[in-house]
Amino acid sequence: MHDFCFTIPYGLVLVIGGVIGYLKKGSMASLGGGAGTGLVLIFAGYLSLKAFEKRKNSFLGLAIETVCAAILTFVMGQRYMQTSKIMPAGIVAGISALMTLFYLYKIATGGNHIPAKAE
Template identity: 80%
Template sequence: MHDFCFTIPYGLLVVSGGIIGYAKKGSTASLAGGLGTGLLLILAGYLSLQAFHKRKNSYFSLILETACAAMLTWVMGQRYMQTSKIMPAGIVAGISVIMTGFYLYKIATGGNHIPAKTE
C-alpha cells in the first residue's frame, strides 16, 4: 500500500475530530490542533500522490507524515494517560501509533514502490 492511501483519510479523520471537539465542547485547542495537523497530513498525502504520478518518491512527505503521526501519538497518549478517556484521546493515540509504525515501515523499505513502466 502507498502512504497516501492512508494519509488522506487519516488527515480527514483528524480534521473531523477537531471540528467535532469544537462543536461539542467549544474547544479552540481541539479546532486548532485538529485543523492544523489534519490539513498538514492531507497536504503531505497530496504531495506524495503527486510524486507517485510523476513516478517518484516523496521522502519529504513521508517525513512530514511521520512527524505529524508521532506528535499526535505523544500528545493524545499523554492526554489519555492523564484522563483515561478512551474517546477521543485513546482512539486518536491508538490510530496514530499504528500510522507512525506504518510510516516508519515505508521509510525503512524505501518509500512507495513505483511499478515498472509497461509499454
C-alpha cells in the first residue's frame, strides 16, 4: 500500500476533528493542532501522490508525514496520560502511532513500490 493512500484520509480526519473541536468548545488549540497538522499531512500526501504519478518517490513527503505522525503520537499520548480521555487524545495518539510505524516501514523498505511499466 502506498503512503498517500493512508496519509490523505488521515489528514482529512485530523482537519475534521480540529474543526469539530473548535466548533464544540471554541478551542483554538484544536483548530491549529488538528486542522493545521491535517493540512500539512494532506500536502505531504499530495507530494507523494504526484511523485508516484511520475514513477518516483517523494522522500520529502514521507519525511514530513513521519515527523507529523511522530509529533502527534508524542503530544496526544502525553495528553492521554494526563487526562485519561480516550476521545480525542487516546484515539489520535493510537492512530498516529500506527501511522508512524507505517511511515517508518515505508522508509525502511525504500518508499512506495513503483510497478514495472506495462509493455
